[in-house]
Amino acid sequence: MSTPFWITATPPATHGELHIGHLAGPYVAADVLSRYLRAEGEPVLFSTGTADHSSSVHVRALRAGRKPEEVSEGYRAAITADWLRSGIEFDRVVRPRQDRGYGRWVADLFQRLHAEGVIAARTRLLPYCEPCDRWLYGAHVTGSCPHCAAVSDGGMCHECARPNDGGDLVEPHCAVCATPAVPRRCRRLYIPLEPFRETLADYWAATGLPPRLAALCESLVEDGLPDIAVSHPAEWGLSVPVDGFPDHRIDGCFEAAAMHLFGYGDDRPLPERTIHFCGFGHAFCHAVLLPVILLSQGIKLPQEFCVNESFVIEDKAIVSGSDHKVWALDLLTEYGSDTLRRHVLQARPLGRRTVFHADRLDAARKELDENWNSWLSRLFAAVRAESAGLAPAALPGGTGWEVLGQRLLRAVEDLREAYGPDTFDPRRAVALLDEIVRLVSDFGHVNAHETCRPTADCRHLPALSAQLAVASALSAWARPVMPEGADRLAAALKAAPGRPVSDAALVPLPPGSRLAPPSGPIFGF
Incomplete structure (x- = not known):
């Protein structure tokens, strides 16, 4: 045993x-x-x-x-x-x-x-x-x-x-x-x-x-x-x-x-x-x-x-x-559990008493709606419109992808440290996850303009593939904090739930795999 x-x-x-x-x-x-x-x-x-x-x-x-x-x-x-x-x-x-x-x-x-x-x-x-x-x-x-x-x-x-x-x-x-x-x-x-x-x-x-x-x-x-x-x-x-x-x-x-x-x-x-x-x-x-x-x-x-x-x-x-x-x-x-879990981890009283403020719980929901769910909603809509709802047959790329990839690798190392028993800090884990979403959301906004170029020639697809890779990784990286939304995201991407929090999760989806996004928000409700 x-x-x-x-x-x-x-x-x-x-x-x-x-x-x-x-x-x-x-x-x-x-x-x-x-x-x-x-x-x-x-x-x-x-x-x-x-x-x-x-x-x-x-x-x-x-x-x-x-x-x-x-x-x-x-x-x-x-x-x-x-x-x-x-x-x-x-x-x-x-x-x-x-x-x-x-x-x-x-x-x-x-x-x-x-x-x-x-x-x-x-x-x-x-x-x-x-x-x-x-x-x-x-x-x-x-x-x-x-x-x-x-x-x-x-x-x-x-x-x-x-x-x-x-x-x-x-x-x-x-x-x-x-x-x-x-x-x-x-x-x-x-x-x-x-x-x-x-x-x-x-x-x-x-x-x-x-x-x-x-x-x-x-x-x-x-x-x-x-x-x-x-x-x-x-x-x-x-x-x-x-x-x-x-x-x-x-x-x-x-x-x-x-x-x-x-x-x-x-x-x-x-x-x-x-x-x-x-x-x-x-x-x-x-x-x-x-x-x-x-x-x-x-x-x-x-x-x-x-x-x-x-x-x-x-x-x-x-x-x-x-x-x-x-x-x-x-x-x-x-x-919902996602909003409540991330809020109590952010407000967790360490070393001193913490006062409950209802407006900060509302702010946690707003963060998920305006950043996490907004980015995922735009991503799934773009895949549906530009790739027929299928994972693009393109390697991750796009303007700024190399820099973003390096930042993500550093972020996941910090995330492992925040999750680990020797340096456990779930409040920092929430902050790192929020920063990851902001980074990839900005990347998505910048590269969305590729579709407007007369000579686009599928230049927008690598950026979609890159964002889907980050979304797949996020379903693993965010699961300890928000398991309900993370599993919902994994199901939408046909990814295995409960994978390790590591850079190995940052991989492109199999080309041609059909996505199954839910009708409502991924995280919270």
Whole structure:
């Protein structure tokens, strides 16, 4: 069995639909890398799951007066559909409540870690809501983060990504009834991280973490690695398989880490390389908890991290829910996957928060319509009028073709660099693709005047052949970013879809092959 390149994306909690921030975070970017590597012939395993047992699912159910399994199942189906419509193709999506053997597998892992002393019992203060008669953990409790003072749920602050123990929150209150919480002593199961200080420090030093994630990990080491609660007295989730904790459920962060390992499978050799795509607010699970689980089992897995910041929605109308222009389903219906994918890659928040602007999404559609589709429409019309809809029997040429060809060869090398895992930069990939289209569009405009010369003598055909060669190459070069339009273009040219992003794709079409352009736009709609 071949050793795969393993790519993961954070499992989303199934308490709501996907919005544009999710797509701008890990999912589309991870899919771009996956598609590029597959086209290169690399074996890839692209996996995620759905966090069906997240505490936020239970909170959503309590607020709506529904059963948590109903909430989870409904939103899991919606999320899966949005991934498919976005062109995000996972090899494996773990479904905690459907996948055979999942619950037993997680329980066995938990039980084994407890038997080995990695998981141990501790008694600490935990917020409690007296009116609801419920322990408050995770999304059940809201307060201020003890580290950065941002509004935070229990367990993890999504602003600074540092863990808290629930009882550490400043002014905690119940997320359901808003009553101030009362601290009570509660015995739970924890993973003490301090015994892993040296191994984690060495692991992080060798990993090459992004700067903000490196600062988080180094601060955790400097401040003293905390104990991380991995069980809670709760009604929703996987039961704790340890005697003495009959009403406890396994923590969602622990389960998310275990979910990645379940998704990879026990029957494969260790991956040659692993890249985790996640938002910074979820980085603790990937960069701390997952390595601890692996290291405790004697597994040293090379892992890399592609971390994004938040894609912020500041418009009050949108935040309040009166405007639905941020939900993946609505945006995909209005703009299509090509437009939405290229926009979120351009706006992807790296190193700092990015604010969503609806007008920039409109600009992405305008770019495709006025440049990409306009050039292709002119090209197909010219082939129909001047070559009877057939690929010309002429070698690529025309005024400026030699210079354009050299620029295209340099551009595809830059494009490979932008797509590659070592220098991954999908925003630059979009910019390079736009520049390629502008160059060939200008070339087409310049050479279109050949038909007006009294001595034309078929001088216009080499330019058509050249543009068709670029269009064929573009169906390969643009596919990681916009697979729907790229495959539509490949079908129109009778070219094979999914070819490598290389200069080998820049070849003329077989003379006489009949083109089959669609009646509508190639990219977007």
